[in-house]
Amino acid sequence: xxxxxxxxxxxxxxxxxxxxxxxxxxxxSEQVCRQMAEVAALPSVTFGVVSGRRRADVRERVGSAxxxxxxxxGLEIDGPNAVFHxxxxxxxxxxxxxxxxxxxxxxxxxxxxxxxxKTYALTCHVRLAPPALADRALEEFEALAEPQLEARVxxxxxxxxxxxxxxxxxxxxxxxxxxxxxxxKAREAQPVSVVYLGDDxxxxxxxxxxxxxxxxxxxxxxxxTHLIDWRLAGPASVGRxxxxxxxxxxxxxxxxx
Numbered sequence: 001x002x003x004x005x006x007x008x009x010x011x012x013x014x015x016x017x018x019x020x021x022x023x024x025x026x027x028x029s030e031q032v033c034r035q036m037a038e039v040a041a042l043p044s045v046t047f048g049v050v051s052g053r054r055r056a057d058v059r060e061r062v063g064s065a066x067x068x069x070x071x072x073x074g075l076e077i078d079g080p081n082a083v084f085h086x087x088x089x090x091x092x093x094x095x096x097x098x099x100x101x102x103x104x105x106x107x108x109x110x111x112x113x114x115x116x117x118k119t120y121a122l123t124c125h126v127r128l129a130p131p132a133l134a135d136r137a138l139e140e141f142e143a144l145a146e147p148q149l150e151a152r153v154x155x156x157x158x159x160x161x162x163x164x165x166x167x168x169x170x171x172x173x174x175x176x177x178x179x180x181x182x183x184x185k186a187r188e189a190q191p192v193s194v195v196y197l198g199d200d201x202x203x204x205x206x207x208x209x210x211x212x213x214x215x216x217x218x219x220x221x222x223x224x225t226h227l228i229d230w231r232l233a234g235p236a237s238v239g240r241x242x243x244x245x246x247x248x249x250x251x252x253x254x255x256x257x
Contacts, residue, residue: 012051014199032239039246074176088167121166174209
């Protein structure tokens with residue numbers, strides 16, 4: 001990547017932070033935070049996080065290290081003098097709220113369920129539910145949204161011991177990467193290459209959006225359908241990669257901003 005500006009983008013859960021029983025418990029370790037801040041501070045690197053969480057949640061967890069923060073799998077993004085809010089979000093908010101209220105009422109038979117209300121999306125987590133009941137709970141959760149799924153108002157994303165409902169639109173993490181890259185490319189005085197790190201099925205869309213000058217890094221043990229360049233074991237390995245990148249990029253000529 002010599003002579004090219006690096007756009008370093010990463011997922012949050014399972015990549016920057018270890019997966020946890022509930023989303024609130026997934027935090028970036030102090031060491032990874034330091035390593036992340038070190039590489040993000042380099043003038044030859046633009047750092048961003050692309051997550052299924054809300055954009056504000058991402059901002060709260062990674063702070064100023066991330067120049068770009070994308071939430072809801074890219075349906076909302078912010079960066080320097082740039083904000084994106086997909087037009088489909090506001091229309092689905094009352095539908096999501098109705099399903100959320102129904103899910104709390106109809107699925108109260110299953111202990112350990114955790115509903116992550118994102119206003120424009122809703123995730124049912126079963127990590128804490130009894131294994132014998134988890135699949136049934138997810139099936140009934142999806143059934144509550146069946147009319148909206150059939151009408152293609154909502155779609156389902158399968159996560160790690162979770163199902164998520166969100167707007168059924170042609171927008172995903174891959175589109176978010178393209179949106180962010182376009183803005184970084186317009187600002188920089190040299191070509192831009194993306195290094196993208198992700199562990200989840202939704203990161204496959206980001207992987208597929210990348211080209212020959214980009215780098216795809218899979219994190220964790222989950223099989224990836226898209227060809228990856230490297231694989232890292234987990235967040236601690238991601239932190240070490242950040243530290244190594246910081247050393248290598250710091251030794252290269254700085255990119256003027």
